[in-house]
Amino acid sequence: MPGAEPARPPGRRETDLLRLATAGSVDDGKSTLIGRLLFDSKTLFIDQLAAVERVSRERGHDFTDLALLTDGLRAEREQGITIDVAYRFFATPKRRFIIADTPGHIQYTRNMVTGASTADVAVLLLDARRGITEQSRRHAFIASLLGVPHILLCVNKMDLVDWSEDAFESIREEFVEFATRLRVRDLSFTPISALHGDNVVMQSTNMPWYDGLPLLRHLERLYVASDRNLVDVRFPIQYVIRPQSHTVIDYRGYAGTVASGVLKPGDPVMVLPSGLETTIESIETADGPVDEAYPPMAVTVQLIDHLDISRGDMLCRPHNVPTVAQEIDAQVCWMDESATMTKGAKYAIKHTTRWARALVRDIAYRIDVNTLHRVEGIDALALNEIGRVQLRTTQPLFVDTYQDNRQTGSFILVDERSNKTVGAGVIGRATVAA
Amino acid sequence: MKSHVLSNLRSLEAESIYIFREVAAEMARPCLLFSGGKDSTVMLSIARKAFAPAKIPFPIMHIDTGLNFPEVLAYRDRWVKELGLQLIVASVPDAMERGVVQEEPNGSRNRIQTPVLLEAVEKHGFDALFGGARRDEEKARAKERVFSFRDEFGQWDPKNQRPELWSLYNSRVHKGQSIRVFPLSNWTELDIWTYIAAESVEIADLYFAAEREVITRDGMLYMVNEFTPKKNGEKSERRHVRYRTIGDANLTAAVDSEADTLEKIVAEIGAVRITERGATRGDDRVSETSMEDRKREGYF
Numbered sequence: 001m002p003g004a005e006p007a008r009p010p011g012r013r014e015t016d017l018l019r020l021a022t023a024g025s026v027d028d029g030k031s032t033l034i035g036r037l038l039f040d041s042k043t044l045f046i047d048q049l050a051a052v053e054r055v056s057r058e059r060g061h062d063f064t065d066l067a068l069l070t071d072g073l074r075a076e077r078e079q080g081i082t083i084d085v086a087y088r089f090f091a092t093p094k095r096r097f098i099i100a101d102t103p104g105h106i107q108y109t110r111n112m113v114t115g116a117s118t119a120d121v122a123v124l125l126l127d128a129r130r131g132i133t134e135q136s137r138r139h140a141f142i143a144s145l146l147g148v149p150h151i152l153l154c155v156n157k158m159d160l161v162d163w164s165e166d167a168f169e170s171i172r173e174e175f176v177e178f179a180t181r182l183r184v185r186d187l188s189f190t191p192i193s194a195l196h197g198d199n200v201v202m203q204s205t206n207m208p209w210y211d212g213l214p215l216l217r218h219l220e221r222l223y224v225a226s227d228r229n230l231v232d233v234r235f236p237i238q239y240v241i242r243p244q245s246h247t248v249i250d251y252r253g254y255a256g257t258v259a260s261g262v263l264k265p266g267d268p269v270m271v272l273p274s275g276l277e278t279t280i281e282s283i284e285t286a287d288g289p290v291d292e293a294y295p296p297m298a299v300t301v302q303l304i305d306h307l308d309i310s311r312g313d314m315l316c317r318p319h320n321v322p323t324v325a326q327e328i329d330a331q332v333c334w335m336d337e338s339a340t341m342t343k344g345a346k347y348a349i350k351h352t353t354r355w356a357r358a359l360v361r362d363i364a365y366r367i368d369v370n371t372l373h374r375v376e377g378i379d380a381l382a383l384n385e386i387g388r389v390q391l392r393t394t395q396p397l398f399v400d401t402y403q404d405n406r407q408t409g410s411f412i413l414v415d416e417r418s419n420k421t422v423g424a425g426v427i428g429r430a431t432v433a434a
Numbered sequence: 435m436k437s438h439v440l441s442n443l444r445s446l447e448a449e450s451i452y453i454f455r456e457v458a459a460e461m462a463r464p465c466l467l468f469s470g471g472k473d474s475t476v477m478l479s480i481a482r483k484a485f486a487p488a489k490i491p492f493p494i495m496h497i498d499t500g501l502n503f504p505e506v507l508a509y510r511d512r513w514v515k516e517l518g519l520q521l522i523v524a525s526v527p528d529a530m531e532r533g534v535v536q537e538e539p540n541g542s543r544n545r546i547q548t549p550v551l552l553e554a555v556e557k558h559g560f561d562a563l564f565g566g567a568r569r570d571e572e573k574a575r576a577k578e579r580v581f582s583f584r585d586e587f588g589q590w591d592p593k594n595q596r597p598e599l600w601s602l603y604n605s606r607v608h609k610g611q612s613i614r615v616f617p618l619s620n621w622t623e624l625d626i627w628t629y630i631a632a633e634s635v636e637i638a639d640l641y642f643a644a645e646r647e648v649i650t651r652d653g654m655l656y657m658v659n660e661f662t663p664k665k666n667g668e669k670s671e672r673r674h675v676r677y678r679t680i681g682d683a684n685l686t687a688a689v690d691s692e693a694d695t696l697e698k699i700v701a702e703i704g705a706v707r708i709t710e711r712g713a714t715r716g717d718d719r720v721s722e723t724s725m726e727d728r729k730r731e732g733y734f
Binding site for chain 1: 437438439440441442443444445446447448449451452455456458459482483484485486487488489569570576577592595596597598599600601602604606607608619620622624625
């Protein structure tokens with residue numbers, strides 16, 4: 001079975017990590033597809049399969065319901081639906097994968113937004129018989145809004161359209177046409193049958209006209225190195241390390257995770273918000289100093305000068321600084337079921353390692369996620385709605401557009417009374433132009 | 435030119451370090467739950483890395499069920515000494531003596547350790563607890579957040595979880611509430627072992643295969659010792675076994691194995707087709723949703 005080789009002993013060539021988000025409904029065969037990926041990559045275990053077979057039998061199903069593998073919560077199993085994002089893992093000798101499996105329905109838009117926020121690739125599933133639906137358009141829009149660099153459309157159930165090249169091509173053409181309205185860097189299409197395994201792991205013999213790779217091979221080879229921003233140095237200070245010890249004296253290290261860019265010892269840096277300039281003395285880890293740091297490395301930076309720097313500050317290059325903004329223009333997905341986002345309301349905002357408060361100055365419009373039309377003249381955003389919002393923050397944030405930088409271009413909003421995370425925002429061009 | 439792509443293990447490690455630092459920066463009183471098992475050992479070694487050259491800036495706590503493998507206690511104490519940690523022990527037998535909890539008929543202390551844990555959390559005022567749980571272990575865990583909010587009763591409400599986007603974790607709680615934090619959420623069992631091998635992390639001896647005296651009960655192999663003595667009519671035998679998980683000594687079963695080095699363990703884990711909990715835990719086979727139920731009550 002492909003992918004069934006034993007683990008590579010340590011020391012040999014190391015694998016990398018790919019995060020993917022899947023969207024589609026059970027009807028599209030998503031659970032079958034995930035089940036097959038797990039099974040064919042040897043990640044599905046015998047006792048898990050046995051449990052799922054037992055429950056399927058008890059419920060009188062004629063087939064093994066692989067959705068039971070991913071639907072882990074009692075409510076999900078009772079209602080037979082996926083409510084929440086489930087994280088699944090599988091590996092092939094080439095790559096390790098994290099799947100954020102998200103429900104497809106419109107009432108769970110926030111879950112798909114969550115899953116897409118960290119994804120390198122979005123695998124969108126649709127049924128070849130039904131073609132492109134509102135749901136597929138919505139999924140593609142969310143993936144593009146959340147800056148997922150690669151979108152892979154799987155046209156499933158090709159067996160039910162007689163493996164027809166025409167059916168596949170017409171779906172492809174229609175979708176390409178639609179995608180011109182989105183910001184999609186890389187869009188590809190695979191005709192599959194998740195049930196029979198065609199083009200999932202193995203090349204299908206039923207569709208000789210398809211000259212692309214099967215899904216898993218495509219995911220294994222997807223080139224993601226250039227998706228990371230290695231140009232703009234952004235290092236949010238997360239934690240200041242100052243050992244209170246007799247052996248390490250006068251140590252002051254700025255710990256953090258590289259958001260973007262490449263840092264090297266000797267590089268000149270600017271500290272925000274102070275604007276002071278200094279030089280990187282060394283970049284350290286517990287395993288010793290390194291000669292460069294790039295995303296998503298977690299390191300500790302030592303600077304030549306002793307400056308007053310604390311959590312929430314940011315290191316960047318003197319001639320490449322983010323926008324220092326208190327007026328933020330963003331697309332916000334509202335996630336709170338108990339209250340709407342309203343003009344004039346205040347929330348806590350978290351951006352990189354910095355907390356501030358934010359006032360909603362204006363809600364310009366809401367986007368109909370099915371048609372992509374703007375609905376103007378609104379003063380609130382309800383659960384699962386996505387809209388364009390102007391915020392004013394109590395403190396300056398060091399931002400880039402989300403398109404340029406997923407780390408410094410994103411934020412969450414938190415209700416100050418309930419402490420719940422109520423909104424997710426991606427920062428737009430207008431903030432930086434302002 | 436360098437590729438600037440971090441390997442799987444380094445990406446996972448970096449994510450865990452980020453989580454540790456985030457909690458240390460934002461929470462008033464964090465604590466790390468240490469069981470002596472492989473996951474909490476990896477967790478502890480990454481915590482060390484996150485704050486080096488300073489010491490780990492929070493205490494560790496062991497929920498002592500009184501049913502520990504003695505080897506594991508000795509191992510725990512070695513770690514505490516080496517890293518200069520503050521160790522807090524919350525004892526289940528002590529809580530039974532004080533009448534806080536009662537022994538369950540089946541002898542499992544899995545459920546009754548929850549009130550002991552919650553009592554200790556309250557007593558010490560912890561607002562964040564690190565746990566070594568992984569999402570690949572179990573279905574309910576696959577749905578849990580990295581920062582998992584708990585109310586004043588320590589309860590998990592799976593339907594009311596905070597959305598978790600990017601790496602923007604929301605740690606805000608009111609007094610009395612807390613968060614459970616799982617820095618190893620995205621690791622798999624194989625990642626853990628590959629990491630232990632790559633980093634030469636010292637782990638408890640029970641994980642390595644050796645000839646041990648075992649009895650077979652309900653299709654599972656238990657080592658003959660004070661916790662699982664031979665019952666009348668049972669026949670013991672000497673077999674090469676090791677532990678895939680280490681829980682309470684009366685409930686954790688061993689597996690047949692020849693893996694007596696880290697390299698062999700990694701190879702073995704890469705080839706097995708049964709989950710670690712399915713293979714070794716009498717307590718997790720109770721029902722499809724037993725983990726979710728225990729977590730709702732405040733369990734890890």
